[in-house]
Amino acid sequence: MKDFLVNVTRYPRYLIAFGLGVLNSVVDPLLQRLSNPVTAVALVGALLSGLLSLGLVLHAMVTPAPVA
Numbered sequence: 001m002k003d004f005l006v007n008v009t010r011y012p013r014y015l016i017a018f019g020l021g022v023l024n025s026v027v028d029p030l031l032q033r034l035s036n037p038v039t040a041v042a043l044v045g046a047l048l049s050g051l052l053s054l055g056l057v058l059h060a061m062v063t064p065a066p067v068a
Helices: 002-035 037-062
Strands: none
Touching: 002 037
């Protein structure tokens, strides 16, 4: 049973390490492209558009449908 609990405690650390690795792999190339102003504006626009879309989708999922 002790081996099982030790094994289970490893999974959150693996998940955190995997998530940070993916985030690092995605963010580093994007940060290198911020030196060009046109690309920087496009990246900021894409980020804002994505956040707005996510917010609207979550809002639509949470609010109840109107009764006709």
